[in-house]
Amino acid sequence: MKPVVRSLLETDLYKFTMWQALLHSHPNTQTEYEFRCRNTPQYPLAELKDEVEQQLDQLCSMSFRAEELDYLRSLRYIKSDFVDFLAVFRFQRKFITVKTDGDALLIHTAGPQVHVMGFEIFVLYIVNELYFRRFDQQAALEEGRRRLDAKIRQLKEFSKQPALKHPFELSDFGLRRRFSARWHDEVTQRLAQEVPQYFKGTSNVYQAWKFGIYPIGTMAHEYMQSFQAFGVRLRDFQKAALEDWVQEYRGDLGIALTDVVGMDAFLADFDLYFAKLFDGLRHDSGDPVEWGEKALAHYAALRIDANTKRLVFSDALDLDKAIALYRHFADRIMTGFGIGTNLTNDVGLPTLNIVMKLVCCNGQSVAKLSDSPGKTMSQDETFLAYLRQVFHHPA
Known part of the structure; x- marks a missing residue:
């Protein structure tokens, strides 16, 4: 084995x-x-x-x-x-x-x-x-390399376009559904070597350690969901989870996940206190443009300069979607893009x-x-x- x-x-x-x-x-x-x-x-x-x-x-x-x-x-x-x-x-x-x-x-x-x-x-x-x-490993790897080459070319072409106010930043979020460890290593190393101006980190802690890449991540749904059963009033579970996070990390790891009970319910709890303490928000379901516009409107209503905050997108992204979202938002707020399966398992197989x-x-x-x-x-x-x-x- x-x-x-x-x-x-x-x-x-x-x-x-x-x-x-x-x-x-x-x-x-x-x-x-x-x-x-x-x-x-x-x-x-x-x-x-x-x-x-x-x-x-x-x-x-x-x-x-x-x-x-x-x-x-x-x-x-x-x-x-x-x-x-x-x-x-x-x-x-x-x-x-x-x-x-x-x-x-x-x-x-x-x-x-x-x-x-x-x-x-x-x-x-x-x-x-x-x-x-x-499945046929060699055929999959050959197709994967062809597609990865195309992604790297696309990023290099993208670098020739006029810059927006905030930079384009891409991270690997593809550990859980990767094709193989060998392929994951190859993808991460090539991105780090060939487009370092865009590739900013990986969620894979082992690769971060092994290759000297920045580790990326804050919280997932299970953290927020757990507070539904921690004895606080159900209506207040998100606020309790965010408060515990603030007390634990004191300013580090400041990207909050918004979609445990929907963006609207999240923003109702994400008051001025939390909006100032957290560096930004992560999108993981729903229409990403609508979500981002709601976030910007919320910051504006609180009189917070959105240029000091970040929106992280991580829902079924590919490079084309990430670039389109970047062009939509990056003159108004910092952005980040976590791409998973479409980086580490884009080898021509379902x-x-x-x-x-x-x-x-x-x-x-x-x-x-x-x-x-x-x-x-x-x-x-x-x-x-x-x-x-x-x-x-x-x-």
């Missing part, structure tokens, strides 16, 4: 930042996460069950190496006691199960959040890489739309009300309806 996971550092940065915050503020939380494939694969994922089990066994035998812990310690927002926790941390196999239901692959984690939340990214790229190992989401926290259902159809996720329709009612979110 060829291991998929190379290092426990090889996860998205926001896993570490959320992990630290939740370990400090809610260390006893019990949670459940579920894996889901949102589209139809070319062959049943159920066929991967035995291989996934073996890869999880391998993952649960791994620990952080001393040099990896030293790297985490070098990040100013990572605290010493959290690194001490990671020094003795190992994933526990008893907290994750793999089953099948017909053609579907069912992966479920249940246990203390600080012991199970880290499984997500590893599970996603284990499943993805095992799936794509069944991709998987796989996720692993928090569904239960402290025995209570939690949910995300997306601004995009198909992204809303919950086990409990009653709770989902209640959440919609509280936040006036359309069905």
Whole structure:
């Protein structure tokens, strides 16, 4: 068996930042996460069950190496006691199960959040890489290089166009659905070497360490969703989550995620206090232009100069979409673009739309009300309806 996971550092940065915050503020939380494939694969994922089990066994035998812990310690927002926790941390196999239901692959984690939340990214790229190992690797890599060459040429041509007020900045967000580790390394290194004026970082902490690239990330939906079950009034869960983040990071990691219950409900909670404390906002569902215009209007209403803030776009981006959004917004506000699958798995094969989401926290259902159809996720329709009612979110 060829291991998929190379290092426990090889996860998205926001896993570490959320992990630290939740370990400090809610260390006893019990949670459940579920894996889901949102589209139809070319062959049943159920066929991967035995291989996934073996890869999880391998993952649960791994620990952080001393040099990896030293790297985490070098990040100013990572605290010493959290690194001490990671020094003795190992994933526990008893907290994750793999089953099948017909053609579907069912992966479920249940246990203390600080012991199970880290499984997500590893599970996603284990499943993805095992799936794509069944295809012609050489043909895929050749097509991937042709497409990557075209992207790099496009960026070099873009550099000849008149500059806008704020620079174009691109990051790799493609770990979870990459074609392979080998290809991911090649993509990241080429972008860093050939278009460094645009390529500003990666969410992959292992690659950031290995290649000397800036690590990118703040928070994901699971962090905000957890606060739906932390004993605060449901209407106030976003404010409680943002306040805890501010207290944990004291000005670092200042990009807030907006779409846990929709942009309108987020902005209702994102008052002058938070708008001044956070550096900007991240888009992950809904129409990105409409979302960005709402953000700009909100800053204007609060009399905040939008040129001091940043909008980060990360929803199903490709280079063309990123450049179009940049041209629309970059004379009025700083922007950033996190491209995932269209960087690290653009090799001519249909991709998987796989996720692993928090569904239960402290025995209570939690949910995300997306601004995009198909992204809303919950086990409990009653709770989902209640959440919609509280936040006036359309069905």
